[in-house]
Amino acid sequence: MSTNPVSPATLALPKIAIRDVFKRFDGAPTNALENINLDIQANEFVTFVGASGCGKSTLLRTIGGLEVQTSGELLVDGKLVEGPGIDRAMVFQHYSLYPWMTVCQNIKFCRQLAAHTKDRTSSDVEAADGRADALLRLMGLQAMGHAWPNQLSGGMQQRVAIARALMGRPDIVLMDEPFGALDAQTREVMHDLIRYVHKLEKATIVFVTHDVEEALYLGGRVVLMAPRPGRIDTVYDVPFGDQRTQDLKHAPEFLRLKRDILDRIRETSGMKTDLEQLQRMTGAATA
Numbered sequence: 001m002s003t004n005p006v007s008p009a010t011l012a013l014p015k016i017a018i019r020d021v022f023k024r025f026d027g028a029p030t031n032a033l034e035n036i037n038l039d040i041q042a043n044e045f046v047t048f049v050g051a052s053g054c055g056k057s058t059l060l061r062t063i064g065g066l067e068v069q070t071s072g073e074l075l076v077d078g079k080l081v082e083g084p085g086i087d088r089a090m091v092f093q094h095y096s097l098y099p100w101m102t103v104c105q106n107i108k109f110c111r112q113l114a115a116h117t118k119d120r121t122s123s124d125v126e127a128a129d130g131r132a133d134a135l136l137r138l139m140g141l142q143a144m145g146h147a148w149p150n151q152l153s154g155g156m157q158q159r160v161a162i163a164r165a166l167m168g169r170p171d172i173v174l175m176d177e178p179f180g181a182l183d184a185q186t187r188e189v190m191h192d193l194i195r196y197v198h199k200l201e202k203a204t205i206v207f208v209t210h211d212v213e214e215a216l217y218l219g220g221r222v223v224l225m226a227p228r229p230g231r232i233d234t235v236y237d238v239p240f241g242d243q244r245t246q247d248l249k250h251a252p253e254f255l256r257l258k259r260d261i262l263d264r265i266r267e268t269s270g271m272k273t274d275l276e277q278l279q280r281m282t283g284a285a286t287a
């Protein structure tokens with residue numbers, strides 16, 4: 001008889017299970033999501049790419065419980081998702097910090113809301129303060145705790161938003177183009193920071209982006225979605241291990257995979273056909 005209290009079935013339980021998910025918005029001509037099936041394991045870092053309108057954000061919002069699927073099931077730890085929960089934190093492209101609160105107050109805000117719904121002890125408050133300080137240090141913002149959001153750069157504001165999302169120790173962090181508004185250099189810094197955060201906090205990260213290089217550098221798997229209807233086209237296992245540095249972005253194997261994914265995005269979006277038509281037209285015009 002086994003003395004292991006964890007059954008093989010429990011070990012195999014995915015953190016997020018997406019089963020036959022369809023989503024049709026009212027009046028829409030096609031499904032925003034069609035027949036989506038995917039398992040995401042605990043502590044995975046999965047990135048989603050694909051042409052505009054292929055359903056990346058809709059899928060992320062559905063995992064977050066902000067959107068309800070038309071049919072199919074979404075499970076977290078084997079339990080049906082029936083709305084937002086503290087186990088899943090979201091980070092969006094626009095930092096959405098509260099401008100009337102300092103950096104520190106922004107980070108602790110959700111914890112303070114929770115205090116209204118349950119009894120709070122002084123040790124809870126101390127633990128929250130300690131956590132907020134640790135997150136400020138982790139984000140390199142220890143000197144900025146009393147600053148106002150409008151005194152921070154975009155990259156700093158997004159670091160505060162990430163710290164706020166991490167404050168409640170979520171199991172899952174859902175990120176919708178979080179670095180989309182940042183300049184290239186700040187993005188690079190954020191890439192290494194978020195990889196470090198993933199390693200340290202051991203959260204499962206689901207990350208939506210338009211940027212294939214970003215998807216490949218961050219993800220253990222890259223899920224490529226295609227539009228009209230929104231569906232999963234290809235899941236790429238990223239073969240670069242855990243120790244990644246910015247140099248990887250120039251490695252031939254990285255560039256080859258990036259090229260493959262970009263080509264596939266063009267094919268699935270119809271962009272390639274449009275470009276070929278344009279070339280034929282301009283070729284014809286200059287002939």
Ligand SMILES: Nc1ncnc2c1ncn2[C@@H]1O[C@H](COP(=O)(O)OP(=O)(O)OP(=O)(O)O)[C@@H](O)[C@H]1O
Nearest residue numbers: 025026028032051052053054055056057058059230
């Ligand atoms: N609230 C909504 N009501 C109606 N249609 C919607 C709504 N949200 C999204 N859609 C439609 O669903 C499809 C998928 O949109 P979604 O925003 O998920 O795609 P996306 O891949 O995230 O796009 P992008 O990369 O441009 O942000 C699109 O056709 C979009 O117009």
